[in-house]
Amino acid sequence: MVIDFSSFYNLPRQLDRFFDETWRPSTISQRRNAYPPVNISEDKSNIYVFSEIPGVDIEDIDITLSDGSLVIKGNRKHGTGSYYRQERPTGLFQRVVNLNVPINLDKVNAKMKDGILEVVIPKADEAIPRKISIKAE
């Protein structure tokens, strides 16, 4: 049974891959060399961490906050049967994100949509910049 006519080492695809990796769009600042890829943004009061983890339920992802770092852990399972092609990564993964600001541990919020994990970490009150009004005399 042939479902996939390409050779095992699909050279054109490999080349495309290589060029995709080398000339990444300028919006993406870092190359992905760790799994899972993360995006980190912040505003005055929150830190937002997004991560691409397709095919994993939120219950199977372990999110821990300790010592100012966020740890995302999980396991990607694979199906059974005879594989014609396997490109999706499987197995245990872990990614650590260092947070250099004090955070409010009680109000951390995580949700998952379309394979994207979103973690919102509120900064602790003392880390939020505040305007101090100066009275002129």
Place this chain on the structure above:
Amino acid sequence: MTSEVKKRETNTLPRFSPNTDIIEQQDGFHIYMDMPGVAKENLIIDLKENDLEIKAKANYPRMEGVSNIHLEFGDCEYNRSFTISDVVDRENIKASMRNGVLEMFLPKAEKAKPRKIQIQAG
């Protein structure tokens, strides 16, 4: 060729060929494709004769008033096509999208299923 990545100059979105698993089981073939950020509405599956083409667009919610510290992924397009053989029952191909993974089930046509042949003792 499984994945001819065609580059269009007019389009600014980066285009990727999604990671794919193809597994054969007793009843048919399961294709899993990692397409994080793709909602069901942004997915197009076309079957033309022997070619099954999958196109999708991943849109991440834009956030206003935030500064991006570190970015490793962004909006993109996914594109990949497969050639399927006559063994597949085209009428009953099923597709579902769950947690950013497209799962397609291509059942084997009745005539292609392995069958035990009874031997009659004569």
